[in-house]
Amino acid sequence: MINMVLASNNEGKIKEYNELFFGYNIKLYLLKDLNIVSDPIENGTSYIENALIKANEIKNKTDYYILADDSGVEFEALGEHFPGIHTHRYALENGGNEKLNPKLAKEIGGSNGTFYCALALITPKKETVTFLGEVKGKVANKCEGNNGFGYDPIFIIDGNEHPNAYYSDEIKNKMSHRAKAVKLLLNYLKENNLLD
Numbered sequence: 001m002i003n004m005v006l007a008s009n010n011e012g013k014i015k016e017y018n019e020l021f022f023g024y025n026i027k028l029y030l031l032k033d034l035n036i037v038s039d040p041i042e043n044g045t046s047y048i049e050n051a052l053i054k055a056n057e058i059k060n061k062t063d064y065y066i067l068a069d070d071s072g073v074e075f076e077a078l079g080e081h082f083p084g085i086h087t088h089r090y091a092l093e094n095g096g097n098e099k100l101n102p103k104l105a106k107e108i109g110g111s112n113g114t115f116y117c118a119l120a121l122i123t124p125k126k127e128t129v130t131f132l133g134e135v136k137g138k139v140a141n142k143c144e145g146n147n148g149f150g151y152d153p154i155f156i157i158d159g160n161e162h163p164n165a166y167y168s169d170e171i172k173n174k175m176s177h178r179a180k181a182v183k184l185l186l187n188y189l190k191e192n193n194l195l196d
Contacts, residue, residue: 001025001026001027001196002025002026002027002065002189002194002195003027003029003064003065004026004027004028004029004064004065004066004067005028005029005030005031005033005034005036005058005062005064005065005066005067006028006029006030006031006067006068007031007038007054007055007057007058007066007067007068007069008030008031008054008068008069009030009031009032010030011030012149013069014028014030016169016173016178017067017178017182019169019170019173020173020178020179020182021182021186024186024195025195025196026195028067029064031058034061034062034064036058036061036062038054038057038058038061040053040054040057041053042054042070042085044070044085045085046085046118047070047071047072047085047116047117047118047132048070048118048120048130048132050070050085050118051068051069051070051118051119051120051130052068052120052128052130053068054068054069054070054120055067055068055120055121055122055128056122056128059122059126063124064124065121065122065123065124066120066121066122067119067120067121067185068119068120069117069118069119069120069178069181070085070117070118071087071115071116071117071118071177071178072084072085072086072087072088072115072116073087073113073114073115073116073151073155074113074114074116075104075108075111075112075113075139076111076112076113077107077108077111077139078108078111087150087151088150091150091151097149097150097151097153101143101151101153101154102142102143104139104151104154105139105140105141105142105143105154106141108139109139109140109141109142109154110138110139110141111138111139112136112137112138113136113137113138113139113155114134114135114136114137115134115135115137115151115155115176115177116132116133116134116177117132117133117134117176117177117178117180117181118130118131118132118181119131119132119133119181119182119184119185121185121188123194129188131181131184131185131188132181132184133176133177133178133179133180133181133182133183133184134177134180135157135158135175135176135177135180136157136158137155137156137157137158137160138155138156138158139154139155139156140153140154140155140156140162140163142154143163143165144162144163144165144166145162145163145164145165145166145167146165147165147166147167147168147169147172148164148165148172152164152165152172153165157175157176160175164176
């Protein structure tokens with residue numbers, strides 16, 4: 001059994017990771033479950049750097065595996081790599097995704113985009129590895145679906161007819177940027193005989 005702490009206190013995030021790790025011998029904890037307090041300044045210049053900042057912040061506070069992530073979306077119509085590492089802040093500055101998503105659908109519907117998820121893993125031996133998952137898609141012309149958060153109601157992954165929020169968790173978790181990053185992580189654990 002792998003005991004792993006997610007460098008987060010986000011209940012929604014741990015739910016998603018638990019679904020992605022389903023069937024594997026991994027027990028996930030939030031920071032608060034282990035009485036770890038952490039709120040680092042994410043001032044990296046890439047998704048990988050921000051994930052590493054979160055993971056390294058708690059490196060000496062636990063002997064469990066540490067998993068940290070950072071994700072974002074980049075829309076071609078908004079300029080190169082934008083909003084990128086500022087994805088969350090960009091939504092907040094524009095009244096949250098409930099206000100921003102319909103605006104983006106109207107103004108840049110059809111624009112190509114890419115969702116990224118970076119993972120940083122620190123093992124109990126304090127070895128660090130990183131993984132990057134990505135999915136390409138486009139901005140929908142209208143919001144659709146109620147299952148999901150952030151930009152899910154307007155991001156259509158290439159090959160799909162509807163935005164992410166239209167699909168069930170089970171379907172979404174097979175094709176998301178986070179699912180792709182987790183697959184790389186699981187392959188690493190298997191190849192190094194760290195996973196039963």
